[in-house]
Amino acid sequence: MLKIAITDDHTLFRKTLALLIRDFKDMEVVVEASNGVELLEKLETMPVDILLLDLQMPVMNGFETAQKVKEKYPDIKILILTLMNDVDTIANVLQLDVHGFFTKNTPPNELQQAIWNLEDDGFHIEQSLQPLMIEATTNPKFNLSKTSRNSDFTEAELNIIEYTAQGLKAKEIADNLNISNRTVEVHKQNILKKNGFDSMMTVIAYCYHHKIIKTGDILSKINKD
């Protein structure tokens, strides 16, 4: 059973989301909080795997909460759940090095897949947000707070980053590159270790920003799908 925490100041939304997730397979909502402070209090006694986190909240907003949770509980995977889908919000979220971004306009049932993506692949990107992500990261002022990253990727690793950015799952990448699932996973772990980020989402952002992978190909691929 995946243990899930929801942090959102809108009570009705939080409650109904908990109801919805209760029906998802192999998941249970164990923590509900209306802001970051409340969440951190509850996390002390209750371990969780996945955190669904709103950005705009009173007392302690999502940005501050994400940083605190990452410091104290590095194993918790964080999915940002928000109504805001503008370039600047996305840029700020990418700087948090969290594991995913889910907009509240997306059909709620897709949340199930997003949570499993977080658990299985370690990240979730909404493909429809890729153009905005590219716009956010290619801005010269975009900056991932921790500097001096090693981006000395091997060709195989670059291929995997690129396929991942295109939205391919580990299995599809393995098929495309004629390697085993296991090898893809090992490559991914190496990429994260090398680059020093927690999430492939941030690695992709990093690669967009430093023009390590071409954004044009990704965009045309997304538009085709």
Add this chain to the structure above:
Amino acid sequence: MENETGLKIFFWIVTAIMLFCVITVLLVVVLHNRRIFKIKQKESEALLKAVLEAEQRERKRIAKDLHDDISGDLNALQNLVTILYDKQQDSYNKEILYEASSVLSNTLENVQNISYNLMPPMLESYGLISTLKSYFERIKKLHNVEIIQDYQKEDLNISSSDAYELYRTIQELTTNMMKHGMSDKIAFSVFCKNNKLVFEICDNGSSFDFYKSSKTTTGMGLKNIASRMLDLKANLIQLPAKKGNKIQILIDVKQYN
């Protein structure tokens, strides 16, 4: 003879006194009028400021209520409908729930658009330039128009209230160009020139005389721009353009340093 001279002198003195009185009265009237005019002008300026402030405050309040409360409620409703949909076995009921869910999605999107049009949520947190970028991004998506943006200055030290007035002005000009000018290409730039901060917007639609239109139009949009300019102590100038329009908004940089 002597009497006559005395009379003449008396006559001149009386005339002089009368003239003096008349001039004094006139002077008093003119001065008084000027004072009244100045007070009136101050009053109307204060009134204008109050009106603009009230507009801003109310729009902000409604936008926030829509964004925070109504959108959240709609999201909650969407969750509930999805739960029912997932559990429903009957295909007819499932279809209806599916429709209900689409209606909710549309409503949510409409509410967000209304809220955004009232007051872009990032204006206060991310500032004017970010808001403009996001605004043009939306315009591109909603209308078939090409927008070229160039920001030579990104960090503007502008109060959020002034940023709002500038944003509304640019929004009004853009809408006007697309709606009435039928332009499909707009170029927007921000730069500094001679100690002035310049917001320039050009288009390829039909030309219009800004000041003439703002006087003759019945719509409030263009008229409001003039008030906003006055409030911002900014100048709006229209430059000659071969095709379409070229409008600049100039603000003293000193105001913001």
